[in-house]
Amino acid sequence: MASETSLRQGRKAPYALLSPGMLWLILFFLVPMWTLLRIALSEKPNAFLPDYELTWRWANFSDAVDRFQPELVRSFAYAGIATLLCIAIGYPLAYFLAFKAGRWRSLLLGLIMVPFFTSFLIRTIAWQTILGQEGPALGLLRALSLVSVTDAIGLTRDGAFLNTPQAVVGGLTYNFVPFMILPIYVSLEKIDARLMDAAQDLYSTPAAAFRKIVLPLSLPGVFAGTLLTFIPAAGDYINAELLGNVKTGMIGSQIAKLFLKESNYPEAAALSFIFMAIITAGVLIYAKLLGTEELAA
Amino acid sequence: MSERPIDPELAAAIDLARRLSRRRFLTRMGLGAGAVALGPTLLAACGGSSGGSEGSGGGGSGDTELNISNWTAYIDQDDDGNAKASGTTIDRFQEATGISVTYKEDYNDNDEYFNKNFSPILGKGKTLAADIVCPTYWMAARIIGLDWVEELPLDDIPNHANLLDSYLDLAWDPGATKHMPWQAGITGIAWNPKLTGGDITSIEDLYDSKLKGKVSFLTEMRDSVGLTMFGMGADPADADLDEINAALDKIEGATSSGQILKFTGNEYLRSLENGDIAACIAWSGDIAQLDPELGIQFAIPEEGGMQWFDTMVVPKGAPNVPAAAKWMDFVYDPENAAAITEYVQYVSPVKGVKEALEAKGGDAAALAESPLLFPDDETLSRLSVFGELDQEDEIDIQARFNDITG
Numbered sequence: 051m052a053s054e055t056s057l058r059q060g061r062k063a064p065y066a067l068l069s070p071g072m073l074w075l076i077l078f079f080l081v082p083m084w085t086l087l088r089i090a091l092s093e094k095p096n097a098f099l100p101d102y103e104l105t106w107r108w109a110n111f112s113d114a115v116d117r118f119q120p121e122l123v124r125s126f127a128y129a130g131i132a133t134l135l136c137i138a139i140g141y142p143l144a145y146f147l148a149f150k151a152g153r154w155r156s157l158l159l160g161l162i163m164v165p166f167f168t169s170f171l172i173r174t175i176a177w178q179t180i181l182g183q184e185g186p187a188l189g190l191l192r193a194l195s196l197v198s199v200t201d202a203i204g205l206t207r208d209g210a211f212l213n214t215p216q217a218v219v220g221g222l223t224y225n226f227v228p229f230m231i232l233p234i235y236v237s238l239e240k241i242d243a244r245l246m247d248a249a250q251d252l253y254s255t256p257a258a259a260f261r262k263i264v265l266p267l268s269l270p271g272v273f274a275g276t277l278l279t280f281i282p283a284a285g286d287y288i289n290a291e292l293l294g295n296v297k298t299g300m301i302g303s304q305i306a307k308l309f310l311k312e313s314n315y316p317e318a319a320a321l322s323f324i325f326m327a328i329i330t331a332g333v334l335i336y337a338k339l340l341g342t343e344e345l346a347a
Numbered sequence: 348m349s350e351r352p353i354d355p356e357l358a359a360a361i362d363l364a365r366r367l368s369r370r371r372f373l374t375r376m377g378l379g380a381g382a383v384a385l386g387p388t389l390l391a392a393c394g395g396s397s398g399g400s401e402g403s404g405g406g407g408s409g410d411t412e413l414n415i416s417n418w419t420a421y422i423d424q425d426d427d428g429n430a431k432a433s434g435t436t437i438d439r440f441q442e443a444t445g446i447s448v449t450y451k452e453d454y455n456d457n458d459e460y461f462n463k464n465f466s467p468i469l470g471k472g473k474t475l476a477a478d479i480v481c482p483t484y485w486m487a488a489r490i491i492g493l494d495w496v497e498e499l500p501l502d503d504i505p506n507h508a509n510l511l512d513s514y515l516d517l518a519w520d521p522g523a524t525k526h527m528p529w530q531a532g533i534t535g536i537a538w539n540p541k542l543t544g545g546d547i548t549s550i551e552d553l554y555d556s557k558l559k560g561k562v563s564f565l566t567e568m569r570d571s572v573g574l575t576m577f578g579m580g581a582d583p584a585d586a587d588l589d590e591i592n593a594a595l596d597k598i599e600g601a602t603s604s605g606q607i608l609k610f611t612g613n614e615y616l617r618s619l620e621n622g623d624i625a626a627c628i629a630w631s632g633d634i635a636q637l638d639p640e641l642g643i644q645f646a647i648p649e650e651g652g653m654q655w656f657d658t659m660v661v662p663k664g665a666p667n668v669p670a671a672a673k674w675m676d677f678v679y680d681p682e683n684a685a686a687i688t689e690y691v692q693y694v695s696p697v698k699g700v701k702e703a704l705e706a707k708g709g710d711a712a713a714l715a716e717s718p719l720l721f722p723d724d725e726t727l728s729r730l731s732v733f734g735e736l737d738q739e740d741e742i743d744i745q746a747r748f749n750d751i752t753g
Contacts, residue, residue, distance in 0.1 A: 096738075097738070097742050098461075098466060098470070098489065098493060098738060099466065099470045100466045100467040100470040100471055101470075117750070121753075178617060178621070178623075179621065182621040182622065182623050183621060183622035183623050184621050184622050185621070208560060210560075210623070212623050213608050213609060213623060292614070294609070295608050295609045295753075296602050296607060296608065296609045296610060296751075296752060296753040297602075297753060298753070299752075299753035307749050309462060310456070310458050310459045310462050310463075311458045311745060311749055312742060312745055312746050312749065313458075313461070313462055313466065313742075314746075
């Protein structure tokens with residue numbers, strides 16, 4: 051009898067437990083989204099006054115795309131390259147940590163995290179010093195007389211690291227690479243090492259074992275890492291502002307400028323929406339392609 | 348004053364850097380040394396902007412409290428960055444009047460303050476938490492035009508008479524009855540002689556292909572466009588639309604050709620110090636604070652330089668108008684104004700500051716000789732304040748400038 055009552059109560063318990071989260075979502079996601087959408091379809095009769103009128107002005111969206119197409123393309127291109135670099139750097143590192151690091155594992159994981167205890171901003175400003183004309187990076191290149199080589203392969207531009215697109219992508223990669231390493235590490239670490247022994251027993255080469263066993267099992271980690279890297283990187287503008295030049299502006303700073311400099315709330319809201327829509331669509335397509343059913347569903 | 352980056356954390360970090368450079372300067376001048384209290388500074392700079400409350404319309408009559416919102420590092424402080432420490436201007440004001448002052452350094456950017464505070468709060472008929480705010484002249488003109496400020500009770504501000512005459516015939520506030528200037532400064536060009544290989548005396552030098560990719564401009568539209576207009580033989584005081592657009596064309600061309608590397612706020616100081624840029628448009632007070640050993644030079648270009656000033660205005664419905672009047676009167680006393688000048692090193696709009704500094708002797712008297720703090724008549728004749736723009740024009744120009752700055 052007692053167990054039946056608790057079962058019946060148990061049917062409502064999940065909702066009770068969910069309610070703080072649901073309330074949070076409604077208050078801090080749905081309500082702001084709704085407000086933003088209203089503003090995106092509004093007009094501001096007088097730019098200097100706070101009032102706006104909902105006039106269903108869909109042209110705000112096309113205006114925003116027309117004006118900020120280069121920045122939209124650039125944001126996704128930079129974020130995409132940075133994400134690929136993060137995978138290229140993060141996957142081998144996570145593999146090493148999961149399978150080869152042995153007793154050094156905790157220490158090495160800690161070392162990956164330590165720089166990220168300081169502020170995002172301070173780290174990026176530090177790169178200004180490291181990459182600057184008087185900084186150690188160029189100093190080393192000059193000492194080795196390699197500046198012409200790095201110029202030729204496009205790593206530097208006219209003998210400068212700083213204020214180039216390369217520096218922006220580099221900054222994005224550096225700032226987001228832990229968000230790639232950790233999910234991949236977690237998915238690799240869960241893999242039963244005996245699976246590889248089994249593959250070997252069945253005359254599989256190590257490369258084939260990696261391709262057929264480790265890689266598929268680690269894909270959820272890569273997927274999660276990609277989301278955690280790509281989305282914030284596409285919206286980031288600190289790296290572009292501090293490490294880039296006048297031709298590396300990303301979408302975040304354009305939205306801020308529209309809001310804060312031009313008082314053009316409707317177009318800023320429309321641009322935010324377009325940005326979110328593209329990211330959402332991109333994530334869904336990516337989930338389908340990578341075949342992680344639980345995420346794609 | 349100078350433009351700040353949009354991101355609050357970034358603004359805080361740059362304020363911090365500014366404070367550090369000021370510290371270095373003070374130490375060198377022998378005016379002060381000691382530990383820097385970074386924590387409180389950063390926290391204060393990260394603090395939120397002043398909120399609004401329901402207003403009753405019309406200024407209040409409080410004279411026991413005073414709330415001031417100002418730019419950061421814009422008043423004398425002790426070595427720990429405490430603007431209310433014993434002997435500072437605020438402390439002496441509190442002693443003299445019994446008014447309790449709340450001084451916030453939360454005015455980071457004109458447009459940002461406008462879109463976060465002036466427009467959404469004053470524009471809805473509510474009142475700001477501040478009794479005095481310090482917008483730059485063009486922003487002051489804008490909010491005076493929108494009728495969002497209180498008329499100053501000039502009878503209670505006898506030291507209003509000490510305001511330099513040049514501020515009395517501004518088209519947007521004749522007789523300065525709705526604002527009083529706080530500090531003024533000059534926008535000119537700065538360069539690193541080690542990288543330029545010579546002096547930069549003309550605005551056209553910034554457009555010289557020898558400096559390609561080594562030049563930065565300011566995100567403050569009036570400074571970058573104004574100086575370019577001077578270089579093209581126009582006077583920015585006229586704010587002629589065709590001339591402004593011609594200047595924008597020129598800046599756009601220099602941007603797409605790679606001549607101008609980037610547009611910045613205060614960050615240009617770092618780039619200049621690090622050698623990543625060779626020459627730039629710069630603010631006089633900033634360069635005065637740099638370490639002389641770096642050899643960074645500043646000049647008002649031969650074609651002309653931009654003059655700007657920040658103001659004190661009383662937002663509509665402010666609760667403590669009499670206290671605000673007492674403050675304005677206090678800081679327009681030449682002795683008190685000199686104490687502020689000695690610390691912030693900007694151009695004072697108050698008559699008699701030079702004499703007051705000379706009377707102090709020592710380092711203060713040396714400042715009285717500085718041509719950037721007390722420009723002579725020849726220099727003043729080369730300076731212009733950017734003319735007033737219609738609202739529609741201002742928005743169009745700002746939008747075009749924003750597109751160019753990327």
